[in-house]
Amino acid sequence: MTTQVTDHKGGVWSIAVPIPDNPLGHTLVHLLETDRGPVLIDTGWDDPDSWDTLVAGVTACGFGLTDLHGVLITHHHPDHHGLSAKVREASGAWIAMHAADTAVVRRTREAEPGQWLDYLLTKLAAAGAPDDHLAPLRKARATGGGRKLPGRRAALPDRGIDPGALLDLPGRRVRAIWTPGHTPGHVCLHLEEEHPSARTPGFGRLFSGDHLLPGITPHIGLYEAPDDGLGAHDGAHEGESLREGTDPLGDYLDSLxxxxxxxxxxVLPAHQHAFTDAGGRVRALIAHHEERLARLRALLQEPRTVWQLAETMEWNRPWEQIPYGSRNIAVSEAEAHLRRLVKLGHAEGVPGSDPVTYRAVG
Structure with a gap:
């Protein structure tokens, strides 16, 4: 096992914690020194090799696990929050997260077996998914599947992270920036201290989680969960329900x-590498989504279901090569973009269609 640790100077380190069987490769867990001991920003995936790498990384930074004072979680996804319970158990450190993502963790832990499968089946059927895609989910539901969904062991945080607040980190000045979009409670953390390199323009350093990455566009899907009652819609009212629902893409663009x-x-992101020119990256991401919305609107000159939209949209590979599980994620992202168009008045549901089709307006 090799441990990749980077000293970013000024009491800031990063530890590359591997994500098993994932093209992202690793999560960059950051360690921030404070007057009460080091604080981790994210923890990495819950896996034995990942745990060993994290422990070795903390040691390479000059600390032991028992020195850890706290854990700040940028968002609830398992490659960020997965090892939080183990860290708390080994160190006694507190765990902090934004309330919206804490709510996701809580209901994931409390969900009845099969509840997510029911939700997925209803959601995908409403999106127009073909029977051959729904069949494995129906089989899993009939045989009692859904008992081993990731996140059922995720730690419940001890503390909240309040938007705009200066965090209680003695000797450091870190402000929480609420940046919903990738998840409803995603936060970035702004280290409001001079950069160790005085020649770097701008002020401070931003721990950006997945919100701002140097070469990847983060997934923007839907926030809904089984207990939100948003799994099924009557075709006649689908366009209106999309208008009234959450708008993750709109949230993301505002946050950017x-x-x-x-x-x-x-910027110190959770994947890839540190980078400068945050403004340039923000502009590029906004332009990317504006272009995607424009292409989507062009596709909707012909009425399509959400599934048909996802099939036709541009992804990082042809639809035929997208794995089964990733297609569900793609459909969620397609619906998030469609929801943005509906909210802007650029698309609408076709009354009476079942499954619901959508068309461009204007």
Missing amino acids: ERVGRLSPAE
Whole structure:
């Protein structure tokens, strides 16, 4: 096992914690020194090799696990929050997360076996998924599947992270920036201290989680969960329900602009590598989504279901090569973009269609 640790100077380190069988490769867990001991920003995937790498990384930074004071979680996904319970158990450190993502963790832990499968089946059927895609889910539901869904062991946080608040980290000045979009409670953390390199333009450093990555566009899907009652819609009212529902893509675009106005000297993301010119990256991501919305609107000159939209959209590979599980994620992202168009008045549901089709407006 090799441990990749980077000293970013000024009491900031990163530890590359592997994600098993994932093209992302690793999560960059950051360690921030404080007057009460080091604090981790994210923890990595719950896997024995990942745990060993994290422990070795903390040691390479000059600390032991029992020195850890706290854990700040940017968002609830398992490659960020997965090892939090183990860290708390080994160190006694507190865990902090935004309330919206804490709610996701809580209901995931409490969900009845099969509840997510029911939700997925209803959601995908409403999206127009073909029978051959629904069949494995129906089989899993009939045979009692859904008992081993990831996240059922995720730690419940001890503390909240309040938007705009200066966090209680003695000797450091870290402000929470709420950046929903990738998840409803995603936060970035702005280290409001001069950059160790005085020549770097901008102010401070931004721990950006998955919100702002140097070469990847984060997944923007739907926030809904089984107990939200949003799994099924009557075709006649689907367009209206999309208008009234949450708008993750709109949230993400607003959050990007908020982060761009911070003008940090450097961004320390949870994947890939540290980078500068946050404003340039923000502009590129906004332009990417605007272009995608425009292409989607063009596709909707012909009425399509959400599934048909997903099949036709541009992904990082042809639809035929997208694995089964990733198709569900793609459908969620297609619906998030469609929801944005409906909210803007650029698309609408076709009354009486079942499954619901959508068409461009204007």
